[in-house]
Every structure is written in C-alpha cells, then in structure tokens.
Amino acid sequence: MAVPSAAVQPRPSILSRSLSSLAESRNALGFGFMLPAAALLLVFLTYPLGLGVWLGFTDARIGRPGIFIGLENYEYLWSDAVFWLSVFNTLLYTISASILKFALGLWLALILNQNLPFKSFFRAIVLLPWVVPTVLSAIAFWWIYDAQFSILSWALQQMGLIDHRINFLGDPTNARASVIAANVWRGIPFVAITLLAGLQTIPQSLYEAATLDGASRWQLFRYVTLPLLTPIIAITMTFSVLFTFTDFQLIYVLTRGGPVNATHLMATLSFQRGISGGQLGEGAAIAVAMIPFLLAAILFSYFGLQRRKWQQGGGD
Amino acid sequence: MTAIAKTKRPELDEGGMGYLQSLPRRVVTVYLPLLVFVIVLLFPFYWMTITAVKPNLEMTDYANFNPFWVVHPTLEHIRYLLFDTSYPGWLLNTVIISTAATFLSLLAAVFAAYAIERLRFSGARQVGLAVFLAYLVPPSILFIPLSVMVFNLGLYDTPFALILTYPTFLIPFCTWLLMGYFRSIPFELEECALIDGASRWQILTKIVLPLSVPGLISAGIFAFTLSWNEFIYALTFIQSSENKTVPVGVLTELVRSDVYEWGALMAGALIGSLPVVVLYSFFVEHYVSSMTGAVKE
Structure with missing residues (x-):
C-alpha cells in the first residue's frame, strides 16, 4: 500500500494550503459529495411530494393548472362510496396478503434452513418470482385466471373437485382472492430469503x-x-x-379495479381518477390519503425496532 | 440409538441436529412441502413458456390436447412478436433507459454513501436517515405530481422523463446498500492512505472503490432490475408506442380489446423477463447476500 510519490511533494504555500484544507474539510467535501444525490432527490422526490399535497387542495385537471379549493376534494371523497370501498379493499388486500406472505415465507425459510441437497440451487430458483417484472408475471396470472381457458379450472375439473369453471376475475369475492393469491405468490420469495438470512445468524449451540x-x-x-x-x-x-399497500401493477393488469370496483386499491383509484379521468387534484388527494396509513406502518415498525435495542441490552 | 446412527450420514454433520430426524419424517416435514413450494412458485413460468410455443389450435382445445404439454411446438408467436410488433423497439428503449438510470443513480449513490458513511460531515446521521425514509416513499403517491412536472419540463413522452425519475427510488436504495458495503471496509486502510498524503478523492477512487467492486456490482444489478421492472411511471409519462418500455408495451399494445393473443403475450412476457433472469443467474450469490445484507442493516 505504499504511495511513494506523496513523500516528495513540495511544501504547499499558504494559499494552496488553505484551499486544500477547505477541500479536505469534512463539511465542505461532504456537501460536495452529497450534491448530485441530494439535487436529484430534492427535485424529483421532495418537491413532487409537496406538489402532490398542494394538488390535493386544487381542482387541477390535465392541461389546466388548478386553483386552490381548500378541502373540497377531501369532502367529496369523504362522501364517495367508491373511495371508501377502495380503502377497505386496500386494507383487506394488505392485511390478508401480508399475513399469508409472512406465514408461508417463514415456513419456506425454515425449510430452506434445513440441510438440503442443492441448497443454493433451491435458494436461487425460489427467488425467481421476485426477480421477474411484476407486470409480466401478472400477465401470466391473467392467462392462468382466464374465464374460459383457465388451467386451474381445467385441472380442478379433471380431478373432479368442481363441476363448472371458476370465474376467477369476474366475481367480486373470487377476484379479491385471486389478486391476493397472485400478490402472495410474488411476495413469498422476498420474505423467505430475508428471514432465511436471519435464521442463519442464530447459533446452533442455542438449539443444542x-x-x-x-x-x-x-x-x-x-x-x-x-x-x-x-x-x-x-x-x-x-x-x-x-x-x-401501495401496489398498483398487479391490480392494473389483472382487473383494473373491477368487477364493480371490488378490487380497486387506493393507488389504482388514484390513477383512474387522476390520469385516466384527468382529475389531477382528486387523484392527488387520494394519493395523499395513503400517507397517514404509510406513516402509521413506519412508526409501528420504528417502535418495534426500539424495543429490540432494549431487548439486546443496548442503551435506550 | 442405532436408528439414529444409521440415518446419520457424514454430510449432515455440519448441520447441527439435523441427524436427529429420521428420513421418513424429513420427507413429510421438509421435502414434500419444499416440492409443493417449488411447483407453485415455478408453475407460472412453465405456463408462460409452454403457451409461448403452443399453436393456437392446441391452446384452446383442452379436450384433444393435454394442456400441460405441447405436441407441435411453434415459433410463430415469437416471430410475430419480433417482426410484426414494436417489441424490439421496446426492448431497446428499456435497455437504454435502465442503463442510463442505473449509471446516473450509481454515480450519485457512490458519492452520497461515501460522504455519509466515511466523511461523517455534521448531520451525516440525519442525512442517512432521510435517505432511508426517501426509499419508503412509494411511486404510487408521486406519479401524479411527477406527471405534472414532467409535462411542464417538456419531458413528456421522452426517455428522459424516465431516466430522471427512476433515480428517485434507485438512489436511496443504492446509497443504502453501498453504505453497508463501505462500512465493511476497514478504516485503517483509509488512515494509512491519509498518512501517505492521499487526498479524499484519491482514497475514494484508488482504495475504497476498487475494494467495493462486489458491492457496486450488486447495487448495479439491483438498480437495473428495478428500472427494468418499473411500471407506473412508464405507463404515466410515455404516450407514443415507439417510446414505451417492455412492461408497458406488452400490456397496452399487445392486448386488443376483441381478441387476446395469448401466445404473443406470453412470448412477450417471457422474453421481457429473460434479461433480468439471466443477469440474476450470473450474479445470484451477490444478489442473495446483498439483499439479505441490506435488510440486516
């Protein structure tokens, strides 16, 4: 690791020394290094976040900047049954899919943590659903759920379990179950692999x-x-x-919120009203309505992590 | 005792108490569930592949043909996709956009991660937390205001709309991942270089970056995969068919309201998945370890 050239550098003058001390100063250098990332994030993340909140208070449409209308969008949404249905759907979707993903993911992680032949091979292929673009695997599910030629219906019929085809995406209850199943399918690998990493850090001696x-x-x-x-x-x-909670792609591909809004999530409703319907203000208001739920989830987890510090004997 | 000794095979030794389980028990508790998991997780891919090479006649005739197999495989759907649709153009768009967004984000993230993790300027901890929180901001609540911005900036329907907005989720992710990686490089190396008279820039380019090539590779692969898979921005900011990315193009252009071209759709989904799957399979060890490492903090 020797850098011999550094030893023969001439003694710097006062001016260049003060310049270099500025360049070496942590704060100036840190600022310079942070600049590209900070600029991109401030312009394309923080500013739009604020703009979104502002748009929620306006009646902006596509091609027309809106004027401030106060809480009108929110008042309208408050009395809008479809909005409340989408809130219910989002909660149902999030809670049931998360529970299933957790239970099945943990189970898969426990299995993969056993001594298996071809362990790394299994670990690799199990991750596939998570790697492949969601939209493209959702299209595969769309075909699997096809009303006429569903392979699932056919297989169940061959086994004699059902006597007529299942209308996977056409019936409200079935459609909800189908999109949840597709979401769980895609989410299991992530949960399983991360929990597996956690399992591998537990010392065997504790079990012994x-x-x-x-x-x-x-x-x-x-x-x-x-x-x-x-x-x-x-x-x-x-x-x-x-x-x-913020899923959009799967629903957009499989049902676009139908049948009769039974699978509309807040994100898809926001897209439908804001972009397809052109009511930017209302769409933004729906998106903003997701923020309290997200904050609640983050805070919940934050306090969960606090408890862990205390459990491990760290300072409060 | 003898039964235990019999099932204890040498290769099981390292695995703690695995040898305490008898083989039949392992079959029921481990191999059978694993088999079911693998079949369920892989079936959609099998179904995608088999549909992509199935002639239309066999695809809908379940009475005479077993749907799980294909009797006369055909490349007709793939030919149609590659020569009669804009699919190759979408592939090219996706490659260009993903590469540019990945490159931009990695560049910004390397500097940011080094500054937060190693320069430790005042407020570095808070900035690190802010970056983490930025990762939690979902695209679903940003796409409406971003679409207004993109339109006002004159970027609507150009690849730049996506190249500039993808870093909003790529930079936090890459920064976070690289911070973890830089943390694993010993401080002593940098102190040595400082004593030898190296500047911060020399330390970064000659010591830290060469040592973090594996971290850079996994951050790059992650970023590329995330950009490749992105959907909602691409759907909102791109209008004309020739500028679309693969996920958007397949969904909006190949689906006609009257008749579903399932063969072509599945071929499109398959070919669109292949690049990320190939990339992933080359670097799967990086991928798994950095993914778990990132979550482990």
Whole structure:
C-alpha cells in the first residue's frame, strides 16, 4: 500500500494550503459529495411530494393548472362510496396478503434452513418470482385466471373437485382472492430469503442447549427461533406491508379495479381518477390519503425496532 | 440409538441436529412441502413458456390436447412478436433507459454513501436517515405530481422523463446498500492512505472503490432490475408506442380489446423477463447476500 510519490511533494504555500484544507474539510467535501444525490432527490422526490399535497387542495385537471379549493376534494371523497370501498379493499388486500406472505415465507425459510441437497440451487430458483417484472408475471396470472381457458379450472375439473369453471376475475369475492393469491405468490420469495438470512445468524449451540434442557420442537421454535428472529421479521414485514399497500401493477393488469370496483386499491383509484379521468387534484388527494396509513406502518415498525435495542441490552 | 446412527450420514454433520430426524419424517416435514413450494412458485413460468410455443389450435382445445404439454411446438408467436410488433423497439428503449438510470443513480449513490458513511460531515446521521425514509416513499403517491412536472419540463413522452425519475427510488436504495458495503471496509486502510498524503478523492477512487467492486456490482444489478421492472411511471409519462418500455408495451399494445393473443403475450412476457433472469443467474450469490445484507442493516 505504499504511495511513494506523496513523500516528495513540495511544501504547499499558504494559499494552496488553505484551499486544500477547505477541500479536505469534512463539511465542505461532504456537501460536495452529497450534491448530485441530494439535487436529484430534492427535485424529483421532495418537491413532487409537496406538489402532490398542494394538488390535493386544487381542482387541477390535465392541461389546466388548478386553483386552490381548500378541502373540497377531501369532502367529496369523504362522501364517495367508491373511495371508501377502495380503502377497505386496500386494507383487506394488505392485511390478508401480508399475513399469508409472512406465514408461508417463514415456513419456506425454515425449510430452506434445513440441510438440503442443492441448497443454493433451491435458494436461487425460489427467488425467481421476485426477480421477474411484476407486470409480466401478472400477465401470466391473467392467462392462468382466464374465464374460459383457465388451467386451474381445467385441472380442478379433471380431478373432479368442481363441476363448472371458476370465474376467477369476474366475481367480486373470487377476484379479491385471486389478486391476493397472485400478490402472495410474488411476495413469498422476498420474505423467505430475508428471514432465511436471519435464521442463519442464530447459533446452533442455542438449539443444542435447549434440546438438552428437553425442549420440544415447538418450544425450540417458540422460545429460541422466534425471539431471535423478531428484529428481522419487523423490518421485512414493514417493507412487505408498505409495498403491498401501495401496489398498483398487479391490480392494473389483472382487473383494473373491477368487477364493480371490488378490487380497486387506493393507488389504482388514484390513477383512474387522476390520469385516466384527468382529475389531477382528486387523484392527488387520494394519493395523499395513503400517507397517514404509510406513516402509521413506519412508526409501528420504528417502535418495534426500539424495543429490540432494549431487548439486546443496548442503551435506550 | 442405532436408528439414529444409521440415518446419520457424514454430510449432515455440519448441520447441527439435523441427524436427529429420521428420513421418513424429513420427507413429510421438509421435502414434500419444499416440492409443493417449488411447483407453485415455478408453475407460472412453465405456463408462460409452454403457451409461448403452443399453436393456437392446441391452446384452446383442452379436450384433444393435454394442456400441460405441447405436441407441435411453434415459433410463430415469437416471430410475430419480433417482426410484426414494436417489441424490439421496446426492448431497446428499456435497455437504454435502465442503463442510463442505473449509471446516473450509481454515480450519485457512490458519492452520497461515501460522504455519509466515511466523511461523517455534521448531520451525516440525519442525512442517512432521510435517505432511508426517501426509499419508503412509494411511486404510487408521486406519479401524479411527477406527471405534472414532467409535462411542464417538456419531458413528456421522452426517455428522459424516465431516466430522471427512476433515480428517485434507485438512489436511496443504492446509497443504502453501498453504505453497508463501505462500512465493511476497514478504516485503517483509509488512515494509512491519509498518512501517505492521499487526498479524499484519491482514497475514494484508488482504495475504497476498487475494494467495493462486489458491492457496486450488486447495487448495479439491483438498480437495473428495478428500472427494468418499473411500471407506473412508464405507463404515466410515455404516450407514443415507439417510446414505451417492455412492461408497458406488452400490456397496452399487445392486448386488443376483441381478441387476446395469448401466445404473443406470453412470448412477450417471457422474453421481457429473460434479461433480468439471466443477469440474476450470473450474479445470484451477490444478489442473495446483498439483499439479505441490506435488510440486516
């Protein structure tokens, strides 16, 4: 690691020394290094966030800057049954998909944590649904859920479990279950692989000690695995909940909110009213209405993480 | 005891207490569920592939042909897709946009991560937290105001609309990932270089960056995959068919209201997935370890 050329540098003059000390000063240099990222994020993330809140208070349409109308958009949404339906759908979608993703993902992680032949191979292929573009896998699900030629209906009919084709996306209840299933399919790998990473950090000796103390398999899971896995579960599920709550692509491909708005999420309703319908102000108001839910999820997880510091004996 | 000894095979030794389970029990608790998981997780890909090469006649005739197999595979759908639609153009657009957005974001993220993690300027912790929070801002609440901005800036329906907006989710992600990576490089190396008279710039380009090539690769792959998969901005900011990206093009141009070209759709989905899958399979170890590393903090 020798840098011999540095040794023969001439003694710097006062001016160049003060210049270089400025360049070496942490704050000036830090500012310079942060500049590209900060500029891009301030212009294309922070500013639009503020603009979105502002648009929610205007009656802007596509091609016409709006004027301030106060809470009118929100008052309208408050009395709009479709909006409340979309809130209900979003909560239903998020909660049921997250629970399923967590349960199945944890199960898969526990399986992959066993000694398996071709372990890394399984780990690799299990991640595939997460790598492939959501829209493209959603199109595959669209075909799987086709009303006439659904392979699922056909297979179930061949097995004699059903006697007529299932209308996967045409019936409100079925459509909700179908989009949740597709979302779970895509979300399991992420949960499984991150939880697997958490599982691999748990020392085997803890299990051995617990087994010597006569712990059953359930007790091993309940009193060793679960407590040590809690922090990573908190992070993983926060991400999972946030991304599920703001999901747009899957619904847009599979149902576009139908049938009779039964699968409209807040994000798709915002797109439909704001972009397709041209009512930018109203669309922005729907998007802004998602923020309290997101903040609640983040705060919930933040306090979950606080507890973990305390659990590990760290300072408050 | 003998039963345990019998099932204990040498290669199971490293795995703690795995040998305590008998083989039949392992089949029920491990192999069977794993098989079901793998089948369910991979079936849509199989179905995509088989549909893409299936002639239309077989595709809808379940009575005479087993739908799980294809009797006379055809490349007709793929030919149609590549020569009779704008698909190759969408592929090219997606490659250009993803590469440019990835490059831009990596460049910004390297500097930002180094500044936050190693320069430790005053307020670095707060900035680090802000970057993390920026990652949690979802595109679903930004696309309406961004579309207004994109329109006012005259970027509507150009690739620049996407190249400039993708970094909003790529920079926080890459910065966060690289911060973790830089943290693993020992401080002593930098102190050595400082004593030898290296400037901060020399430290970054000659010491830190060469050591973080694996981190840069995984951040780059992640960023490229995320841009490739992006949908809502591309759907909102791009209007004309020739400027669309693959996910948007396949969904909006190949789906005609009257008849669904399932073969071409599936071929489009398959070919559109291939680049990220190939990229992923080359770097799968990087991918898994950095993904888990990023979540582990």
